[in-house]
Amino acid sequence: MSEMNELINLNEIIDAKFGEAGTASREAFDHKAFSNYFAEVIKYRRKQLGLTQEDLAQSIGKKRPYISRIEKGEDIRLSNFALIANALDMSIEFKIAE
Secondary structure, three states, rough: OOOOOOOOOOHHHHHHOOOOOHHHHHHHHHHHHHHHHHHHHHHHHHHOOOHHHHHHHHOOOOOHHHHHHHHHOOOOOHHHHHHHHHHHHOOOOOOOOO
8 A cells, every 4th residue: 555645646647558648549548538528517517407418409409319429428529519518508718728
């Protein structure tokens, strides 16, 4: 068992398991991680508003299975993400990384 005061560097763990930043394996990991993150945010907000997947789908002109796929972390187009964010009264902010 490690000591309690030992620091854990998450980036080192991710590098070891999925490859260093810029490698194909790391890019695949990052893509999946971001997809899952956005999926959880969308699902949480939808439930917070008391909406069903069907309600959300109808409000953006899609079918319920599409919302289900999004909430499972499957790929989402930026245009559809913007529609969903708007329907959930959320905003999207783009910033230039410094």
